[in-house]
Amino acid sequence: MTRTADSLRPRDADALRAELRRIATATGAPVAFGGAVQAGTLVLSEFIGTRTNGMRGLAVQPQSGLGGRAVASRRPTSVADYRSDATITHHYDVPVLGEGLRAVVAVPVVVSGESRAVLYVANRDPSPIGDRIAEFMVQAGRRLSLEFTIRDEVDRRVRLHTAQPRRPVVPVADAVVTEQLRDLHAELRGLTQEVSDATARDRLRAMSERIARLVSGVAAPDDPVTLAPREVDVLAQIALGCTNIEAAQRLSLKPETVKSYLRSAMVKLGAHTRHEAVVQARRHGLLP
The missing domain is CATH 3.30.450.40 (GAF domain)
Structure with missing residues (x-):
């Protein structure tokens, strides 16, 4: 359904x-x-x-x-x-x-x-x-x-995504919407670092996780992997093509810290490259 x-x-x-x-x-x-x-x-x-x-x-x-x-x-x-x-x-x-x-x-x-x-x-x-x-x-x-604004934007993009006709003639449109949702996911992950209120941060992270599950289509993987919130934050930026320095700027972290989180995520995901880490994270429903 x-x-x-x-x-x-x-x-x-x-x-x-x-x-x-x-x-x-x-x-x-x-x-x-x-x-x-x-x-x-x-x-x-x-x-x-x-x-x-x-x-x-x-x-x-x-x-x-x-x-x-x-x-x-x-x-x-x-x-x-x-x-x-x-x-x-x-x-x-x-x-x-x-x-x-x-x-x-x-x-x-x-x-x-x-x-x-x-x-x-x-x-x-x-x-x-x-x-x-x-x-x-x-x-x-x-x-x-802020909460309602974010919810409205998520709703708008989800409606845009689900309204696309499921016909072979629109793969490009689906790809565009998917990329928009991925951008929104990364933006939400970054926004959590700008919000001082713990409850608001938890809500933002929950929204980003719903987007990841929606786009990936993964409800419950057979071999679940658990990443720390910061590891997901970093991978979300890497998935957009950001360098470590760019990810650090977006997340208000030091490049060395980003590198450390990325290395830890790669180990947990069994990945040998940045690209493979993103692919594995999407397979596990951790990224959209």
Whole structure:
């Protein structure tokens, strides 16, 4: 059965909830919640620290309430006291005040100029939420934006690949798409070194591994070989034709370090040349 881009993509709601958990744990915020924007409407679906179900499934229209204003402006917004604030509409006072929320910050997750989700933190006291918490939320929004951007690009390329007619007359088109996926794989492997957040790095690596399996067609090789993440990073660059120096520049490593990782990977793969190492890595589903 052919797997579609949608079936390959992890649930965005899981990534959203993971960021909310991180916000609540790191900042001590009593309430954190959020949801995805669907056809322009924000739908609240993820909650931490709430006492009621009044906001679950709430559909927030653009420009309405605090979240709707964040969606429309694509900028963080806040109120010190939701009950009395005159800068927002009060369409959703019943569920929000029913939860006892007063001070609220809403941060949109913006991808390609559009709000795709909104993260909230809230207090039950009418006092402004501190700058430290607000800045942490902005960082969380950026992490999700990067995550969704990468997922969108993977989806786009997978759809492009799977949409190619399976006829002998299009081998060149298939080869081009394969090379594009290999470029994306190498780019993702390199990007992991630029991301300081461990969870984001793990997600990027998981995405690159899915691309490798998709292109190689290898689900579970009979003689599996395990390479260290850095060894795969180096091989991904070598597969694009990079020299050790070029791979080192792309991965922010020293050429000697790249050479060491390459030598180790070659031993594990039973390869005698760089080219053979790439071929063997693809045979094992480690590279696309």
